[in-house]
Amino acid sequence: MKAGFIAVVGRPNVGKSTLINKLVSEKVAIVSDKAGTTRDTIKGILNVNGNQYVFIDTPGIHKPKHLLGEYMTNSAVKILKDVDLILMILDGTQEISTGDEFVMERVMEARRTPRILVINKIDKLTDEQLQAKKEEVAEKLGKFDGIVEIAGEYGIGLAKLLNAIDPFLEEGIQYYPEDMYTDMPVYRIITEIVREKILLKTRDEVPHSIAIEIINVERRENGKDKFDINIYVERDSQKGIIIGKNGKMLKEIGTEARKEIEILLGKEIYLNLWVKVKEDWRKKKPFLKELGYFSED
Numbered sequence: 001m002k003a004g005f006i007a008v009v010g011r012p013n014v015g016k017s018t019l020i021n022k023l024v025s026e027k028v029a030i031v032s033d034k035a036g037t038t039r040d041t042i043k044g045i046l047n048v049n050g051n052q053y054v055f056i057d058t059p060g061i062h063k064p065k066h067l068l069g070e071y072m073t074n075s076a077v078k079i080l081k082d083v084d085l086i087l088m089i090l091d092g093t094q095e096i097s098t099g100d101e102f103v104m105e106r107v108m109e110a111r112r113t114p115r116i117l118v119i120n121k122i123d124k125l126t127d128e129q130l131q132a133k134k135e136e137v138a139e140k141l142g143k144f145d146g147i148v149e150i151a152g153e154y155g156i157g158l159a160k161l162l163n164a165i166d167p168f169l170e171e172g173i174q175y176y177p178e179d180m181y182t183d184m185p186v187y188r189i190i191t192e193i194v195r196e197k198i199l200l201k202t203r204d205e206v207p208h209s210i211a212i213e214i215i216n217v218e219r220r221e222n223g224k225d226k227f228d229i230n231i232y233v234e235r236d237s238q239k240g241i242i243i244g245k246n247g248k249m250l251k252e253i254g255t256e257a258r259k260e261i262e263i264l265l266g267k268e269i270y271l272n273l274w275v276k277v278k279e280d281w282r283k284k285k286p287f288l289k290e291l292g293y294f295s296e297d
């Protein structure tokens with residue numbers, strides 16, 4: 001058995017979570033077109049051909065603007081020194097930006113950790129554009145222990161990516177049982193599902209202003225379990241957006257989330273969603289701790 005921890009880093013929206021979900025064939029990380037979707041480091045575990053790949057999804061690394069952002073960037077950067085390999089993901093459809101360079105600087109700080117560059121979203125690139133992208137990488141980002149081109153969303157290039165990772169795995173180790181595909185507790189997956197449904201339906205500041213907390217679970221011997229879940233927002237106006245006209249939006253969010261949670265749990269449930277205003281919660285450490293962020297300090 002060979003195994004290794006592989007940190008997947010990059011600026012927001014390059015496709016980190018999509019790639020890991022595809023690799024492990026299960027949804028471990030929620031995905032949306034909004035930057036800042038992933039707030040925590042999440043492990044997706046792949047067992048194949050006697051190799052165990054432990055991919056660590058990270059929040060996009062960016063210059064933090066608030067306490068939650070600081071937590072997100074710090075938790076991504078902290079793990080870089082401890083992993084066997086870093087995959088730095090680029091969105092091939094975008095020019096390499098100061099955002100990518102900021103990520104690269106963090107990667108370089110973990111000096112001894114090998115790094116592979118992954119150019120993603122090649123489904124949208126011509127051969128010429130891909131070639132130009134590689135030249136841009138060499139010029140703006142510097143040296144890597146390998147470069148791989150993929151389209152994570154469509155599963156293109158994933159076998160090559162695993163081949164490129166293999167030399168960096170450690171011999172004689174298995175970190176997790178073979179049937180385990182994530183380290184996320186089931187309650188955490190449930191709150192993430194609710195958050196994803198909201199992210200997909202909202203825009204501007206709303207997606208960033210949401211926190212989800214399970215406040216009560218009623219288990220019933222005969223009948224469906226009942227979940228009460230709070231959706232926190234930062235402003236009254238955001239509460240209005242999420243509830244929607246005659247409660248329509250909240251109802252849709254609830255139905256979509258319930259269906260996915262039922263698949264996860266393998267049984268039907270009742271799901272009650274409540275929208276609460278908690279002003280500026282992203283700046284309040286005690287509340288962030290209550291939600292499970294900053295849990296280690």
Ligand SMILES: Nc1nc2c(ncn2[C@@H]2O[C@H](COP(=O)(O)OP(=O)(O)O)[C@@H](O)[C@H]2O)c(=O)[nH]1
Pocket residue numbers: 010011012013014015016017018019030031032033034035036037038060120121122123124150151152153154
């Ligand atoms: N065209 C294309 N879009 C992709 C690909 N991978 C991810 N995306 C899209 O990019 C957006 C951000 O993806 P996500 O995985 O949440 O990015 P993250 O912030 O880096 O985790 C989503 O809208 C994805 O559907 C890809 O291979 N091709």
Ligand SMILES: [Mg+2]
Pocket residue numbers: 016017018029030037038058059060
């Ligand atoms: Mg993500």
